[in-house]
Amino acid sequence: MSFRKPAHLAAAALSLALAAASPASADDPVKVKVFIGSMFEIGQNTGDRAGEFQHWYERYFSQSKPITVKGAPNPVYCNDDGVCGSVFGMGKVASSASVQAIILNPQFDMSDAYFIVSGVAGTPPERGTIADVSWATWLVDYDLGHRWAPEEGEPGAPTFMPRKGYEKVRLFQLNPDLVGWAMQLTGKANLKDSESARSYRMRYPQESARRAPAVKTGTHMTGDTFFHGPGMSAQAQYIAKLYGADDYIITEMEVAGIAQVVQRTLGHQRLMSLRGAVNFDQGNPNETTLQHLDPAPGQTAGGFAETVDNIAAVGSRMVDHIISHWSEWKNGVPPLPRQ
Template sequence: MKKLLSLLPLTLALGTAAHAASIPVRVVVVTTFEIGHDAGDTPGEFQNWVEKLPLNQTIPAPGTDHEVMRYNPRLQVLGIVSGEGPEHMASAITALTLDPRFDLHHAYFVLAGIAGVDPNFGTIGAAVWAPRVINGGLSHLIDPREIPKDWPDGFTPVQGSRPDETPRPPLHSLSGDMEYTLNPALTNWAYKLTQSVSLPDSKPLREIRARYKNYPNAQKPPRVMLGDTISSETFWVGAKMNQWAERWVRYWTDNQGTMATTAEEDVAFCQALALQAKAGRVDPNRALILRTTSNFDMPPDSESAAKFLADEASETGYSAFVPSLNAAYTVGSIVVRELATHWDRYDNTLPN
């Protein structure tokens, strides 16, 4: 006990010094992948932020997939690349929140990444703020060849045995987390701040849209929108899977949600922040998700799902890849700059 007590003043002193030396962070920009270098070559989700915000200071990030973070000391904005998939996202956010170099107690988190889009909802090249995240990767599944004839698909809740299990199981249980609702006031604020932003159109985008003759929303030019995202590690495609995703979103949101985009990492992003909030390290009410649409999640009626998947795998189907990367920065940076440059307004009071 004497030895423990003798070390206590030193421990307290080190803790105070570490806190005093922490790097202040107003906004964390979270992206999921980069191609090659962070600047000067083929862009991924991170490159626009590095070059244009800019994020000109490099900070080592040992133990993470990307190995470095980027920082703007004037704006106090930190940028990270989580790595693709929920495992990378969960470990990256956890590592960041545990890193003693950063003070994240009042930091806002903006996940800005590309996604697939439901042609019943919108089009490619658009930007979509997500009010909710629905877990599309946790379920029971009956092989399609054995689905009962009166079922819409083979997916049921883990806590149930029918697609329409009633009452609906809890959103958070020992089985997992099925839905997260982001701070509605903050999400609506970000949407209203950016809804009039003009997103560029082009001949390639118009040609892709024209194939979706029976989908009026798919044929509209890109714009800023509000819509829920379904998060699944399985890269699914096709009209049947899209019908399941729409149903799954409605089911877990009690018919309040609208399926808009599909991506991998969003549930893990929300889970990691929610868990670290229990330790008082972050505030999940300061989290935003912006998904910009690089491709449709199903083919036009004239094309098979298999052909569509082959095009996606060869990247010929990603005609909106670069436009979606640009949209993520164009729209996301407006919110990031507003928060960072008016910190006296948003430090202790959340936007509404």
């Protein structure tokens, strides 16, 4: 005796089978593998003078449609490989608010995402030079403390004291294995340079300031205040050492705030900070701090175009490796291979 399913049950079974076999719908969230964030772009995303995002856009997103995110000032772009990117805005508040809006937006699945926060920065001439590219080992918030005028304290003593209550958000150590991978993949990259940058370096007596650009690691100091001059530079190094971090090598304005958002929302150690140096954090011995902050025409550092190109060239090596080895990276940073 034969048995036939009712027509409505057969139709339901067929519908379920087709759904299981069909690809994800357009309403499914984008599975993000690597997210690249920059702080500003000078003009358009392509075809004009490049800011922090343009080279990333041209490498990964030129065929991508913009995705509008409520709470973020600029659209997100994603390619078919799971690489996404956006311009967050400058400063701790703007950039971290953008990151939170994007992470919490249901259009994206960020549960396994690696983050590269990239942009231009300053560097102390004792430890870096124009067009250097640096991966952060530590992030330090420059602002969370007490400060006073030098003449109101003990002569020659530090003019900064940490404020209690910020211990968990003023210092972040980035995943050492992730930094190790970054240096193994990019540490020997050939970086672009310019004649104007080479000439500018010669104004500084420090050996580090005069050398050719390279890929390096160290502490990235986050501060909304654009601190400047040898005194402020020394204070930044003092704070880095006070907190137990590596040498201060980069001054920037965003990533400690972004780190706090990523830690609160995702809780994993997949954040990288990648910065290129476009200026020194102080003048040379023949100029005052104010003269260096407001240079005469033709007296700027040079090398900006080369530096933003270097950042994307270095960072893309990391992005491409993660994407091409996703089965090994999805569940966490793989062990570093022996060299």
